[in-house]
Amino acid sequence: MPVRWACGVGAKVRHAFALLGSVWWLLGKCVRSGLRLSREQRRVVLAVTRIQIRFTALDALPLCVLTALLLGGITLLQVFAQLSAFGAERHISQILAQLVIRELGPLMVGILVISRSGTAMATEMASRMLSGELDSLYVSGVDPIPYLLVPRLLGGVISVFSLVIVFDTVALLGGFLVAWLRLPVSFGFFLGALGEAIGRRELTATFLKCIVFGIAIPLVCTSFGLRVRRSTTEIPQAVTKASVVSLAVLLLAGAILSVLIYA
Amino acid sequence: MPEPVLALEAVTLLAPEGRAVFRGLDWRMERGARFQARGGAGGGCTALLRLCAGIAEPDSGRVVLDGTALEAGVPHPFLQRGHLGWVPSDGGLAVNLSLLQNVALPLQFAQNLGQAAAERTAMAWLEQAGLGPQARNRPAVPGDRESWVASLARAAAKGSRLWLVDRPAGGLDADSIQAAEHILGHAAQDPDVSILLVGGAWMPSLGVELTIGNGRVFSGREP
DSSP states (O other): OOHHHHHHHHHHHHHHHHHHHHHHHHHHHHHHHHHHHHHHHHHHHHHHHHHHHHIIIIIIIIHHHHHHHHHHHHHHHHHHHHHHHHHHHHHHHHHHHHHHIIIIIIHHHHHHHIIIHHHHHHHHHHHHHTTTHHHHHHHTTTOOOIIIIIHHHHHHHEEEEEHHHHHHHHHHHHHHHHHHHHHHHHHHHHHHHHHHHHHHHHHHHOOOOOOOHHHHHHHHHHHTTTOOOOOOOOOHHHHHHHHHHHHHHHHHHHHHHHHHHHH | OHHHHOEEEEEEEEEEEEEEEEEEEEEEETTEEEEEEEOOOTTSHHHHHHHHTSSSSSSSSEEEETTTTTTTSSSHHHHTTOEEEEEEETOOOOOOSSSHHHHHHHHTTTTTHHHHHHHHHHHHHHHHHHOGGTTTSTTTTTTHHHHHHHHHHHHHHTTTTEEEOOOTTOOOOHHHHHHHHHHHHHHTTTTEEEEESSOOOTTTTTEEEEETTTEEEEEEEEE
């Protein structure tokens, strides 16, 4: 029994490393292809990137704003209840700013992007694989890596970055609205406290998380989509795996970055 | 002996269930050769096309395209330059692009043509294929037959040196036959262009008859 268990663990570890290797290989191919694009290819890639940004960032804006507004308000209510027990309400904006900017903003945007765009990317790639469209593109002289994957990586980074800025701003405003209803705080005071709370470390952390999440989500999701080989029944399995693994990567990468920057 | 545009050297290809589609197949296609392949369902016509394009990887042996062996994961210069005219049964077009964009894309990507010039060339070929009015539609709107003809137009627009053309899904009507004859006839005027057409009883004058079956490929009818 212990041998079988050890074999099972070993197989899972090997599988995880194989996945990591293939994702890393794909990233290398994307970077190399992206750097070797000719002028005309760059134009095509940028056009596809614009479409990707519209889908990932612009179309997600209403959901992002709603989530941020509610989350900012709810977080403030919870924090306020704790702080008022110690008479420390005046620190509320600093705590809210650090919570939202350091952790909640990138994490929530990452989850939104996985659920809306990551799953769509995995499905799209899987369908294109099965229909032979990717093969047709390749043999017709259009390499799918620069044409399809590079725009998704670029679009992912730009979209996550833009959405995080919107999310953080709206969440802080939502928090201020709730604070304003409960406390005698002015907008000027709130902004001043925010300015004190946001330093170079917060901005660096947000920037790094945006880049890592923006690359990791499309990369993991397209990688799972491209593994589909034989039948349409593999597509939902690939999409489920893509969202679960990219969520795990998101949490892990976020935790590692936070520990490295703030510990 | 001149270098062939395509050579299969001791190629063995197994079907997913383990049956040998080809075993130790040696076959070459000279520059300017024109073949019309015939074979029953499951005989290996489409498999041969996929092998020649590098889409199917042989279980053993190798496929040499324009003097360079096809290897999985390694970009092939002949393909990168857009010299292969690949026309699968369903046309193999991108479903999210219009017919015009589908035909223009390889011109922009593989041959570095500007968007306007690529679309002009693409439009000219689509019009010759009788698909001018459908050019702004996505492949699903006109249908499979038109997608296949548009795929021929794509191969013609980029000046393919080697054409691998499968039989269209769902057959052809009179208009599509006329368009296909026109496009393939135009390509065949260039003595360096090689064509391997599966089926194509509608174009009997194209070239040498090739029979594919029982894991073999040979000229003429099966003995």
